[in-house]
Amino acid sequence: MTRAWTLQARPNGMPVATDFALIEMPAAALQDGEVRVANRWLSVDPYMRGRMNDVKSYVPPFALGEPMQGGAIGEVIESKADGIAVGDMVQHFLGWRDEAVLPGTQVQKLPDLAVPPQQFLGLLGMPGMTAYFGLLRVAEAKPGDVVFVSAAAGAVGSTVVQVAKASGMTVIGSAGGADKCALVTSLGADAVIDYKSDGPLVKKLMTALGEIGKDGIDVYFDNVGGEHLDAALATGNMHARFAICGMIDIYNSAKPTELRYLARLIGMRIRMTGLLVSDHIGHAAEFYRVMGGWLAEGKLHNSETVFDGLDAMPEAFLGLFTGGNTGKMLVKV
């Protein structure tokens, strides 16, 4: 028997444990062209919250009672697909389960970089590409720019900090609590804001800018939305570029976003652009080449939070919304 997490009920606001159910299924027989993968690592990502709602979006909603999906890395244990052998380590999209059966065309062998395999779910995977392409292609950040990044201790944010520093930018990161702020500093950020400390975020950002002798920000990489986005609008320099990657602030909420500084978009000709990594996958070779080079030079630090065992998957997922992770959130099967 194989085991998989299903969505039992659509969450209303913050999800709860009873929205999820672990089911057992007989192992599927392998068809021609398919592979059987024993999952070793499951990706846990904020965007999954969106698929739990029954609304049209860029990915279809999870069906109630069906195994959920998500990034995963595993070992091929049976193969009827050309070019894929038993023992190959692959990544694919049938996570939230211990074993996946799928066409060989839907798995990808891990790139040849000497790192632990789970990094292809984080620093060298979808979050890393999101950070790299969002910063360099969407926000068009340039050496010398002042970059503000929210959730800077998260999987995407921590990579933004490192890509920006490796590219000669000045970086201000925000994170919640002393431990995460210390991580962001250790990654090379020039200034760090604790968004959980007292006071309005816009004042903290202005103070941080003053400390590093800067007047405003050229780039904002948004993982949070809400007050963070407003603080970025308040401090955006002329022709500042914002890459809008996530708004974890409102994923579990129906309340509107309140922006006091939106009109600065006009006077400062600020550009805000929504970002999905899928638009940039065609540039993956550049990503692996550049990131691989920085990795070899010791410029990249991997950071992850690991929950143990398939049973822990919902707990790990809920932890994303309560600040439970530093770096990439993972489940080790």
Place this chain on the structure above:
Amino acid sequence: MTRAWTLQARPNGMPVATDFALIEMPAAALQDGEVRVANRWLSVDPYMRGRMNDVKSYVPPFALGEPMQGGAIGEVIESKADGIAVGDMVQHFLGWRDEAVLPGTQVQKLPDLAVPPQQFLGLLGMPGMTAYFGLLRVAEAKPGDVVFVSAAAGAVGSTVVQVAKASGMTVIGSAGGADKCALVTSLGADAVIDYKSDGPLVKKLMTALGEIGKDGIDVYFDNVGGEHLDAALATGNMHARFAICGMIDIYNSAKPTELRYLARLIGMRIRMTGLLVSDHIGHAAEFYRVMGGWLAEGKLHNSETVFDGLDAMPEAFLGLFTGGNTGKMLVKV
């Protein structure tokens, strides 16, 4: 003696008549290189509200007690500047007064197009350029695109409608009240929304889209902000582009903008860009050539609201915020 409007007090919220005072000044003696212009037409624009606040912006605030400034067109009545002769019609930036003395380098002779001179403050002036460059350069609107424009009966909006139609786009305009909606229709819009009628704007926009057999918008030209911007976010197609030109909703208000559909920016990879016409002045020759061509083909209709006499300037200005104008708001001196 000459007369000029000064700012007497900085408005708190909606300006009132007593914020303005008309003063008399002796006519200045003309220095070498200067011209004296008898103003014939004064421009009345929403952006002027921003200069009444004492905050740093893209233009400095009006000084209390000093003559205010703004677009103006007049006749040269005395000249000590090379190349400028008595009788020349010129445009310049010393409005809000009956007579202007300024360096010849700061006036511009009107382009050679056979139209009434005040059109160079509207359809063929700053509002027209804002519409043209905002639509075609900032939002990168293309033939076949579905364009939504707010305040479509205003100086900028009415030009957006016409430039879009002349360029082969589908246009939905919003305006307040039956008369203005009729004007927008007469300019060629495919559908019109009365924002003053009952019901949420997002529903009206979806209904309008349904009537013309479209699913969403490719371009939004924002003159209003607030609920209009939110409705645009709710209906934006994949990779939609928004040119953010004005937010008349909040010019007189300290309340934050509430957006319920902001997260669609991410899923749909929408791009929002702030727009000031000054960034695009280098392309003015293209503007006059293309607009001049459409004018000659009878594709452009000028629309203006005229207040009579310098005394009426504050009344005309206040009218901008109560829907008092159709097309370009002007004062005829």
